[in-house]
Amino acid sequence: MPAFVRVFIVFVLASLTFGCSCGQEGIAELIENAGTIERDDAPLGEDWRSTTVGETYTWDEAVRTSADSTAGLRLGASSGLRMQPNTIIRFLRQGSSEQAGLRVENGEVEFDTHEIIRLTTRRGIVELSPGTFRLRAGSADRLEVIAGSAVLEGGVVVEAGRAVLLEMGSVIFDDGLPDAGPPPVDAYADDAFAEDAFVEADAGPPVAALPGEARMEPSPGRAHIDLTAGETVTIHDMTPPTAVRFNLPAACSGLSTVTLTGGSSPVRYAGSGSIIAAVPSGRYRYTFQCVGGQASGGTVTVRRDDGSLRLESVAPRNFFDADGRTYDVLYQNALPIVTFRWASAGAGPFSIQEEINGRTRTVNASSSSHTFESGQLRDGDHRLTFVAGTRRSQPTRVRVSFDNAAPTAHIREPRGSVARGSVHVQGQAIEGASVSVGGSPLALDGDNRFEGDTSVPADVDALAIRFSHPRSGVHYYLRRVQ
Numbered sequence: 001m002p003a004f005v006r007v008f009i010v011f012v013l014a015s016l017t018f019g020c021s022c023g024q025e026g027i028a029e030l031i032e033n034a035g036t037i038e039r040d041d042a043p044l045g046e047d048w049r050s051t052t053v054g055e056t057y058t059w060d061e062a063v064r065t066s067a068d069s070t071a072g073l074r075l076g077a078s079s080g081l082r083m084q085p086n087t088i089i090r091f092l093r094q095g096s097s098e099q100a101g102l103r104v105e106n107g108e109v110e111f112d113t114h115e116i117i118r119l120t121t122r123r124g125i126v127e128l129s130p131g132t133f134r135l136r137a138g139s140a141d142r143l144e145v146i147a148g149s150a151v152l153e154g155g156v157v158v159e160a161g162r163a164v165l166l167e168m169g170s171v172i173f174d175d176g177l178p179d180a181g182p183p184p185v186d187a188y189a190d191d192a193f194a195e196d197a198f199v200e201a202d203a204g205p206p207v208a209a210l211p212g213e214a215r216m217e218p219s220p221g222r223a224h225i226d227l228t229a230g231e232t233v234t235i236h237d238m239t240p241p242t243a244v245r246f247n248l249p250a251a252c253s254g255l256s257t258v259t260l261t262g263g264s265s266p267v268r269y270a271g272s273g274s275i276i277a278a279v280p281s282g283r284y285r286y287t288f289q290c291v292g293g294q295a296s297g298g299t300v301t302v303r304r305d306d307g308s309l310r311l312e313s314v315a316p317r318n319f320f321d322a323d324g325r326t327y328d329v330l331y332q333n334a335l336p337i338v339t340f341r342w343a344s345a346g347a348g349p350f351s352i353q354e355e356i357n358g359r360t361r362t363v364n365a366s367s368s369s370h371t372f373e374s375g376q377l378r379d380g381d382h383r384l385t386f387v388a389g390t391r392r393s394q395p396t397r398v399r400v401s402f403d404n405a406a407p408t409a410h411i412r413e414p415r416g417s418v419a420r421g422s423v424h425v426q427g428q429a430i431e432g433a434s435v436s437v438g439g440s441p442l443a444l445d446g447d448n449r450f451e452g453d454t455s456v457p458a459d460v461d462a463l464a465i466r467f468s469h470p471r472s473g474v475h476y477y478l479r480r481v482q
Helices: none
Strands: 005-007 012-016 028-034 037-040 048-050 062-065 070-075 079-083 088-093 100-106 108-113 117-121 124-128 131-136 141-147 149-152 157-159 162-167 170-173 225-228 233-236 242-247 256-261 267-271 274-279 282-290 296-303 317-321 326-331 337-341 350-356 359-365 369-372 380-388 396-402 409-413 422-429 434-437 440-442 449-455 462-469 473-480
Touching: 062 070, 141 149, 141 157, 149 162, 157 162, 225 462, 256 274, 267 274, 274 282, 317 326, 317 396, 337 380, 337 396, 359 369, 409 462, 409 473, 422 434, 422 462, 434 449, 440 449
Parallel strands: 005 326, 225 242, 233 296, 233 473, 317 337, 326 396
Antiparallel strands: 012 100, 012 117, 028 070, 037 048, 037 062, 062 088, 070 079, 079 108, 088 100, 108 131, 117 124, 124 149, 131 141, 141 162, 149 157, 162 170, 242 274, 256 267, 256 282, 282 296, 337 369, 350 359, 350 380, 380 396, 409 422, 422 449, 434 440, 434 462, 462 473
């Protein structure tokens, strides 16, 4: 986990049902710490002080770890959790009930449960059986089931060894496990995917494959989407594997091959001029080799996603204390609104010194809490220091950056499969994106909405709406032919 706080406009609320043995009103007990651990006894998060092993926490109190610390807490009689660096947990009373509520405000938490735990996420209620789980807040809440199982609303069961992204109205399996059907290809689909897990293609002449190096598979008879070999793209398709036709360069004559590599089981397809490969959900490096030519390729990612998640229409709002910590703020469409405050500032006059890219400016503030409106803190690493009279706060870093993991589009029409002939498309793109279908651009209005009529090419079995953005790259959203 990187040594910084990841702050998002959404959070995870975990309602845990258990009997606590850590004091008359205790909800949890600190049983292990490494580094600086603090507690907050005020509901508004303005009374942070040091905490030590053996202390207990009750309603409306919170615990946080610093950038280089971790903590272990006992929950109830036999469950527990481990907080990673830069994590904040707050315990909230659930009405008049004697159940404990746990809110992960940011960061990452690992649960070791011996009771049933119910999490309230953007996707709704998630019930965890006794087992081991990892919860990480992001543009979507990512839940990893290490042991045990999780049951989502609607009865979807996530078994051990799988991971899901939980979004409003959407569940995306994000573990790279292959779908049933054609022989599987191992893949890594985690957001923390390591590029160096791939072996890059040799830039020299192609070398004959060793026995067992890659197994040959027959190509699907029809393609869902056309790509130019060498592109790096993300394909959003609700029913992978996706039949991808790689169109090879004109210099590639005769029999050529495309090899998909996502782990220990590479798969190879052959053809002339173009090659169709069945790509399951996950992330894969592909390389193509031409007779007498050089090897080259790119990366293709397939996600089980239909683009139904609406894009955020307002700027994310974030609150930070002048506490000397480092915060990451991710945004999708509009630059964030940031409120910066110093609870112990004392008397004014007040101002904020901002340093970025070697330049310093002073921002006047009317009180010990100042709000930077959307656009006032642009992309970059901001070093903020609150000044109150002759006193200065600890410098606090706020890093503003575009969220590459956030949804890139919202598709309103077509909602499901399509028929041959005229198809009406309608939706919204993120700020700065361009949209096209079949090479024909679709105009965007002032709210980044698009609308138009198109048709499915005769030689593919899906409509592909293309989104290109200078930061998030190229994404295709597919609507398959009925």
